[in-house]
Amino acid sequence: MFGDQEKILLYGLILMIAASAVRLVLRKKRNRPQHIHSGRSKRPLSKQSCSYCKKKVPPKELTFYSGRGRVVGVCKLCRPQAERQALLRL
Ligand SMILES: [Zn+2]
Numbered sequence: 001m002f003g004d005q006e007k008i009l010l011y012g013l014i015l016m017i018a019a020s021a022v023r024l025v026l027r028k029k030r031n032r033p034q035h036i037h038s039g040r041s042k043r044p045l046s047k048q049s050c051s052y053c054k055k056k057v058p059p060k061e062l063t064f065y066s067g068r069g070r071v072v073g074v075c076k077l078c079r080p081q082a083e084r085q086a087l088l089r090l
Contacts, residue, residue, distance in 0.1 A: 052078035064090040 047056040051072035062073040065087035074082045083089075 050075040050078055052081055066090055
């Protein structure tokens with residue numbers, strides 16, 4: 001009565017339900033307290049400015065280079081500039 005594709009779908013559905021049921025049971029067993037709002041998690045990401053164009057970018061988009069006794073953090077647009085100056089990538 002079920003085609004092969006429908007069977008696979010059905011098995012997938014059952015697996016998904018089983019997995020979420022297991023997760024629910026595990027969560028109950030552990031009885032982990034809910035996340036307490038510390039207020040710090042919602043703080044906006046502090047942005048750093050690129051050493052070359054001074055554009056504010058998220059820290060993870062900065063690439064750091066060292067050279068001439070200082071460290072510069074550059075955005076991806078200025079990265080070729082830093083590489084042209086043969087700075088050492090950190
Ligand atoms: Zn830049």
